Amino acid sequence: MSQTWIILGATSTIARSFARLASGRGDGVLLAGRDIDDMAATASDCAARGAPLAEVIAFDARNASSFKAILDQASGIEGTLSIAVFVGSMPTQDEIDADPSLISGTIVDNFTGPAEFLTMIAPLLEARGNGTIAGIGSVAGDRGRLGNYVYGAAKAGFHTYLSGLRNRMGRKGVHVMTVKPGTVDTAMTWGMDKLPFLAQPEKIAADILRGADRQKDTIYTPLIWWPVMTIIRLIPERVFKKLKI
Amino acid sequence: MTWKTSEYSGWGRVHTANSAAARPERATALAAIVEKTPAPAVGMRRSYGDACLNDGGRMIDMSRMDRVLNFDPETGILHVEAGAQIGQILKIFAPKGWLPPVMPGTGFATVGGAIAMDVHGKNHHGAGSFGVHITEITLMTPKGPKVLTPRKNAGLFKATVGGLGQTGPILSARLQLLRAKGDVMIVTERRVEAWDEFLALLDASDATYTVGWIDATARGDQLGRGILEEAETGAGLVTAAKRGKRIPVDAPSFALSPSVVRTFNAAYWRRVPDRGRTVVKPIDDFFFPLDKIHDWNRLYGKSGFHQFQCVVPIDAADSLRAMLERIAGSGLASPLAVLKRMGPGRAGYMSFPMEGYTLAVDFPNKVAATRLISELEAATVEAKGRIYLAKDALSGPDSVRGMYPEFAAWAKVVKSADPGGHYITDLVRRLNLRTA
Numbered sequence: 001m002s003q004t005w006i007i008l009g010a011t012s013t014i015a016r017s018f019a020r021l022a023s024g025r026g027d028g029v030l031l032a033g034r035d036i037d038d039m040a041a042t043a044s045d046c047a048a049r050g051a052p053l054a055e056v057i058a059f060d061a062r063n064a065s066s067f068k069a070i071l072d073q074a075s076g077i078e079g080t081l082s083i084a085v086f087v088g089s090m091p092t093q094d095e096i097d098a099d100p101s102l103i104s105g106t107i108v109d110n111f112t113g114p115a116e117f118l119t120m121i122a123p124l125l126e127a128r129g130n131g132t133i134a135g136i137g138s139v140a141g142d143r144g145r146l147g148n149y150v151y152g153a154a155k156a157g158f159h160t161y162l163s164g165l166r167n168r169m170g171r172k173g174v175h176v177m178t179v180k181p182g183t184v185d186t187a188m189t190w191g192m193d194k195l196p197f198l199a200q201p202e203k204i205a206a207d208i209l210r211g212a213d214r215q216k217d218t219i220y221t222p223l224i225w226w227p228v229m230t231i232i233r234l235i236p237e238r239v240f241k242k243l244k245i
Numbered sequence: 246m247t248w249k250t251s252e253y254s255g256w257g258r259v260h261t262a263n264s265a266a267a268r269p270e271r272a273t274a275l276a277a278i279v280e281k282t283p284a285p286a287v288g289m290r291r292s293y294g295d296a297c298l299n300d301g302g303r304m305i306d307m308s309r310m311d312r313v314l315n316f317d318p319e320t321g322i323l324h325v326e327a328g329a330q331i332g333q334i335l336k337i338f339a340p341k342g343w344l345p346p347v348m349p350g351t352g353f354a355t356v357g358g359a360i361a362m363d364v365h366g367k368n369h370h371g372a373g374s375f376g377v378h379i380t381e382i383t384l385m386t387p388k389g390p391k392v393l394t395p396r397k398n399a400g401l402f403k404a405t406v407g408g409l410g411q412t413g414p415i416l417s418a419r420l421q422l423l424r425a426k427g428d429v430m431i432v433t434e435r436r437v438e439a440w441d442e443f444l445a446l447l448d449a450s451d452a453t454y455t456v457g458w459i460d461a462t463a464r465g466d467q468l469g470r471g472i473l474e475e476a477e478t479g480a481g482l483v484t485a486a487k488r489g490k491r492i493p494v495d496a497p498s499f500a501l502s503p504s505v506v507r508t509f510n511a512a513y514w515r516r517v518p519d520r521g522r523t524v525v526k527p528i529d530d531f532f533f534p535l536d537k538i539h540d541w542n543r544l545y546g547k548s549g550f551h552q553f554q555c556v557v558p559i560d561a562a563d564s565l566r567a568m569l570e571r572i573a574g575s576g577l578a579s580p581l582a583v584l585k586r587m588g589p590g591r592a593g594y595m596s597f598p599m600e601g602y603t604l605a606v607d608f609p610n611k612v613a614a615t616r617l618i619s620e621l622e623a624a625t626v627e628a629k630g631r632i633y634l635a636k637d638a639l640s641g642p643d644s645v646r647g648m649y650p651e652f653a654a655w656a657k658v659v660k661s662a663d664p665g666g667h668y669i670t671d672l673v674r675r676l677n678l679r680t681a
């Protein structure tokens with residue numbers, strides 16, 4: 001049966017790769033985000049690559065009144081309905097230290113905005129009894145690091161939310177997957193130096209699609225981050241607090 | 246916009262440059278950069294020399310602006326962002342029965358790079374250069390997008406096609422795709438014994454796609470021997486191309502030593518049976534034979550390599566033969582050597598193609614090779630031919646202007662499009678193309 005993805009944060013570099021890949025195998029895409037013109041270009045691209053449905057719709061994580069229209073459109077989509085959440089923002093820790101009011105926006109973009117949307121749309125998916133919700137978290141959410149612990153905290157909150165959502169939705173046949181990318185070569189990280197195991201967005205997109213097909217609960221992508229983060233999570237806090245990693 | 250400072254090099258890895266690069270992913274981001282900090286645009290850096298470098302300055306990396314904006318299945322007109330790669334366009338549209346009108350020997354080249362060099366392909370004798378098939382270009386100027394066609398802003402159009410990026414970043418273009426029978430190639434390979442036979446076969450060929458591999462180490466009676474490939478598109482089934490392999494490290498210097506190359510070339514030539522043969526190939530195998538090995542440029546080791554490519558008029562074929570003789574005598578050539586007949590089709594003031602024969606040969610970056618290349622360049626000038634700036638890394642300011650008869654017209658348009666010289670690249674600086 002045909003599958004359609006609602007892609008939240010569709011202007012993200014990784015989301016664009018994901019939308020293309022899904023289109024190439026015949027999935028539909030409903031691109032949701034703030035920059036309508038840019039999403040229209042991606043929609044044309046997706047249609048050329050084979051998406052049977054490629055449309056755009058406004059979505060702002062910081063403005064919950066934008067959610068309803070997406071729900072309305074979603075309820076008219078036939079076949080399997082799935083959702084992939086790429087929304088996120090990462091001010092540097094220095095920017096945040098200089099202006100702590102940035103914290104709430106960071107939490108909304110990475111966690112509470114998407115969580116509110118997913119909570120609203122959950123009954124629709126439960127009623128359909130199928131589909132996937134893929135939430136993009138981050139390895140940064142696995143441990144609070146010196147360099148970006150507000151972003152990390154927001155992602156950790158999102159991870160925990162997704163875990164609970166999985167527990168709920170799994171009972172109704174809806175699969176929830178937590179995606180934890182390592183460092184990815186995107187607009188978000190362009191210009192940062194010395195990023196370990198830097199991956200291309202196409203690789204992350206392929207892992208997300210494969211993970212969704214195989215109904216994985218949590219994936220680290222690229223896979224190297226699974227052993228890396230397993231070790232990092234095992235470091236006792238008494239030692240970790242002195243490290244700069 | 247964030248700028249990332251790194252060391253970059255062209256495909257030949259001879260020239261390097263330290264630059265701060267921006268990598269916009271959407272039109273508004275590109276517009277903001279061009280308004281505040283205009284800088285030369287680059288694609289996938291498949292130019293061999295320094296056309297894609299700007300040492301000590303800024304660059305705009307266009308590789309992430311690569312979307313299909315519109316396709317009209319009735320007319321075959323494709324509107325695409327300039328960072329889209331030719332190989333990607335092929336992959337999306339060949340199954341629908343359409344091909345990029347012109348394909349250079351690498352599918353990694355972007356539409357922007359293909360326009361800025363007005364590239365040619367194996368169908369040049371019939372189809373002309375890439376620019377011939379461009380119906381519209383959108384340039385990003387400090388005042389916003391500006392549309393050029395062969396009729397509207399015609400001077401700027403002709404200065405942009407083949408214009409080395411000097412009129413500013415190309416945002417998108419419309420190109421006329423070509424109808425294809427299917428997504429495989431039916432290729433006839435023929436062994437050619439020597440130079441005169443090669444030219445005769447090239448002259449007589451009526452195939453849509455024609456290219457000659459030449460053994461640039463063969464001398465005497467065998468001078469100019471090689472393999473002629475003639476091809477048409479076709480429909481049918483073949484196995485898909487395998488995934489790319491990588492060259493993990495820089496190769497040691499003996500990897501392409503003269504005796505290795507001579508042995509390889511002889512075997513490669515004999516691989517095709519005496520009587521010739523017809524084979525069916527996946528379309529990208531035929532057009533982009535080297536792309537399957539990523540980073541093959543590392544085979545030449547750390548010091549890199551050069552490609553010499555020139556074109557000479559039909560009546561100067563003997564001069565080209567003399568050049569090949571010199572190359573064969575030097576024992577410096579690598580296995581990569583190509584001979585082709587070009588048609589007259591070109592679309593810009595500074596476009597490389599002219600009706601005649603083009604020869605392209607790779608050399609490792611050694612003193613003897615650079616000396617040989619400058620001799621070959623002098624011979625090209627004498628033959629009233631020209632060298633290809635997408636490949637050049639060695640020429641100086643003196644000869645290039647003379648080779649390109651419409652240089653003055655180009656320079657004039659470029660001067661008014663970019664009075665501040667923001668789009669000057671290392672190649673343009675080396676060849677002194679922007680001073681009166």
Ligand SMILES: Cc1cc2nc3c(=O)[nH]c(=O)nc-3n(C[C@H](O)[C@H](O)[C@H](O)COP(=O)(O)OP(=O)(O)OC[C@H]3O[C@@H](n4cnc5c(N)ncnc54)[C@H](O)[C@@H]3O)c2cc1C
Nearest residue numbers: 288289290291292349350355357358361364365409410415
């Ligand atoms: C293996 C191989 C085979 C090749 N075979 C052929 C061949 O058969 N025929 C042929 O003609 N060429 C051939 N080439 C050369 C290649 O096609 C050209 O150098 C082409 O320009 C490379 O495209 P690019 O996107 O990498 O451009 P780059 O090398 O990154 O840039 C080339 C030029 O284009 C300009 N440019 C790039 N993008 C833009 C843009 N968006 N707006 C404005 N200016 C821009 C740059 O400023 C620069 O001057 C070959 C190269 C390789 C490596």
Ligand SMILES: NC(=O)c1ccc[n+]([C@@H]2O[C@H](COP(=O)([O-])OP(=O)(O)OC[C@H]3O[C@@H](n4cnc5c(N)ncnc54)[C@H](OP(=O)(O)O)[C@@H]3O)[C@@H](O)[C@H]2O)c1
Nearest residue numbers: 011012013014034060061062086087088138183184186188
């Ligand atoms: N890059 C990495 O190394 C990395 C690593 C781990 C996890 N991630 C996560 O992967 C996801 C995708 O990021 P990316 O790397 O592709 O970076 P990106 O291109 O910067 O993507 C971020 C996206 O979030 C959108 N967004 C931000 N705030 C929003 C809001 N209030 N409402 C709607 N959309 C909003 C942005 O939209 P606009 O275009 O409108 O600004 C943009 O599309 C993010 O969740 C990120 O945290 C990235």
